[in-house]
Amino acid sequence: MTDLMVNLFSYSFITRAMIVGTLVALCAALLGVSLVLKRYSMIGDGLSHVGFGALSIAMAMNAAPLAVATPVVVLAAFLLLRISGSSQIKGDAAIGLIASSSLAIGVIVTSLTSGMNTDVYGYLFGSILAMNQEDVVLSVTLSVVVLFLFVIFYNQIFAVTFDEAFAKATGVKAELYNMLLAFLTAITIVVGMRIMGAMLISSLVVFPALTSMRFFRSFKGVVIGAAVVSVLCFFLGMCGSMLFSTPAGATVVVVNLLAFLLFALAGRLRSGIL
Amino acid sequence: MALISCKEVTMGYEHQLAVDHVSFDIEVGDYVAIVGENGSGKSTLLKGLLGLMPPRSGTISYGDGLKRNMIGYLPQQTVVQRDFPASVYEVVLSGCLNRRGLKPFYTAAERKIAMANLERLSIGDLRKKSYRGLSGGQQQRVLLARALCATERLLLLDEPVTGLDPVVTAEMYGLIRHLNQEGITILMVSHDINCAVHNASKILHMDTQVLFYGPSAEYRKSELCHRFLGGESCD
Structure with a gap:
């Protein structure tokens, strides 16, 4: 095992993927608890599709991928939140529309320019080679911003997650915190999708929260549990991917699935005994 | 007036x-x-x-x-809440949020208010229990305690x-x-x-x-x- 570790970290691209991936896993898990409980988990999926479209266009224009994708996905997040809040098209249907349209535009743009190549495969299913030095700096900065804002506004996020009507009625600006949540989610998705892939990144949002909820019963417990589970699963998934030469993103998802089953069992045992 | x-x-x-x-x-x-x-x-x-x-x-x-932020409110329960993983204390404490605006973290004084309201509705011993495990009546008491944290004037x-x-x-x-x-x-x-x-x-x-x-x-x-x-x- 130690040999494996030493081997792993002797490659600088793996170290970079590990650093960024761990931070993304942490952010996604924290936000995921609130998103899952608010029934917003599909937003993560929708945003990653938008991210794919934005990345394809950035590549066609030879622009920096993160610099193009971040504002586009943040905009899409606000749009999705608005739509699910007010209009006649209901939230889940709106996400379906926006997600498939972005994916379609992305595919058309790539096939017209570079053609479907390994880059596109990497965007869809993730690649640990994706991160260069610059990307790492930007990703780490964004992740730290997400973590900082989440901790500062933890209590407000709890309040609007548990009961938006009460929060609004007692003078808490619920819309503001919903937007904050959407904003942070958008950033996390953009940063994470290059390693995990557009198709798989939403699992980092949904899985740890659901896993942790099987076992823990307080909000703080669920949040901390999700963070730990997420980071651990990401790490094990990366090791597994090296060991068995499987795709990194997919392996992380499978490890998350195993953790979920384990926790579901543990939760059953706990409520059976207690 | x-x-x-x-x-x-x-x-x-x-x-x-x-x-x-x-x-x-x-x-x-x-x-x-x-x-x-x-x-x-x-x-x-x-x-x-x-x-x-x-x-x-x-x-x-x-x-x-x-003022707007001095009102306590007991809403009808939503489907989301019935199955929400949160401790009773966390829910009640969230009633203090409107006192603080944008400031992060609760103070000792606010924790005291939350505890006092738990005792006031005689659910102090449920403090660490999970909200979703409570009976309907207990859940209503918890939400009432939260509302009391938000107000001393109007419910x-x-x-x-x-x-x-x-x-x-x-x-x-x-x-x-x-x-x-x-x-x-x-x-x-x-x-x-x-x-x-x-x-x-x-x-x-x-x-x-x-x-x-x-x-x-x-x-x-x-x-x-x-x-x-x-x-x-x-x-």
Whole structure:
């Protein structure tokens, strides 16, 4: 095992993927608890599709991928939140529309320019080679911003997650915190999708929260549990991917699935005994 | 001066008028029940009083130094909440949030308020329990404790006894009456008119417009009350 570790970290691209991936896993898990409980988990999926479209266009224009994708996905997040809040098209249907349209535009743009190549495969299913030095700096900065804002506004996020009507009625600006949540989610998705892939990144949002909820019963417990589970699963998934030469993103998802089953069992045992 | 004063308030949805030129005053210490059939506009009026929905015309004003962030609210439970992983203490403490604006983290003083309100509703020993594991009556107490953290002046209750069994319902009404006697003004929306007239001191009966507003003793003698209860006596 130690040999494996030493081997792993002797490659600088793996170290970079590990650093960024761990931070993304942490952010996604924290936000995921609130998103899952608010029934917003599909937003993560929708945003990653938008991210794919934005990345394809950035590549066609030879622009920096993160610099193009971040504002586009943040905009899409606000749009999705608005739509699910007010209009006649209901939230889940709106996400379906926006997600498939972005994916379609992305595919058309790539096939017209570079053609479907390994880059596109990497965007869809993730690649640990994706991160260069610059990307790492930007990703780490964004992740730290997400973590900082989440901790500062933890209590407000709890309040609007548990009961938006009460929060609004007692003078808490619920819309503001919903937007904050959407904003942070958008950033996390953009940063994470290059390693995990557009198709798989939403699992980092949904899985740890659901896993942790099987076992823990307080909000703080669920949040901390999700963070730990997420980071651990990401790490094990990366090791597994090296060991068995499987795709990194997919392996992380499978490890998350195993953790979920384990926790579901543990939760059953706990409520059976207690 | 009145605590809440509504003047000619009109509210509605796209093509529909829900509240039509409603005017009334609520005085400090009142225990008012808003009654009416389904679709009579009582929930819409409550939204207006809470500032969740702006009136189309007319004014809703708070008096006697009452501000938006000094109101306690007991909403109807949502599906999301019934299955929400949170401890009782976390839920109750979140009622203190409106005191602090943008400042992060709760202070010791706020934690004390949360504890005091848990004890006040005799659910102190449930503090560490998970909210989703509680009975319906216990959950209502937790939400009431949270509302009390948000206010010392005015509680707005939206159908506080829906889905509770008779024994727990009676306890809940006892609790609300007790809080009113401690000086908190209560405004309750209810379709359980029988209990409303026996508990509240004033009745606001509405059907888009105000049909009756006055002391419940007077309401009990009125033709309107008899008709609403389908011939049953209100006494």
